[in-house]
Amino acid sequence: MSYVDGFVAAVPTANRQAFIEHARQAAMVxxxxxAxxxxxxxxxxxxxxxxxSFPMAVQRGPDETVVFSWLVWPSREVRNQAMPRLMEDARLSPEVxxxxxxxxxxxxxxxxxxVNE
Structure with a gap:
């Protein structure tokens, strides 16, 4: 059965469009x-x-919005093989x-x- 990586974060509300663009670029990688x-x-x-709550968990500030994200992988093994390569991929580096x-x-x-109904 598939494997899922889940994420919750607080994003400055003013950065909504930047977040969407960042997420689209990262999704391709x-x-x-x-994935x-x-x-x-x-x-x-x-x-x-x-x-x-989600806001408490991510220490959301008054000018932030909670985002909820997930990646679906074919298996944990595929995910585990991909992660070291993803961490080394320059396209995902904080500098780039x-x-x-x-x-x-x-x-x-x-x-x-x-369960996946």
């Missing part, structure tokens, strides 16, 4: 290395929580392709897909 699908979602209805958000507050993880 991820697909070259085997099947790249999905980037701009927060529209992301409530503050009292105990936990700066992230329009604070990467230190990016939350990410790999997930085994168990």
């Amino acid at each position: 991820f697909k070259e290395y085997g 099947l699908k790249v999905v980037e979602c701009w927060g529209d209805d992301v409530p503050e929580g009292e105990v936990t 392709h700066p992230m329009p958000f604070d990467g230190q507050r990016l939350i990410y993880g790999g997930f085994e897909m168990v």
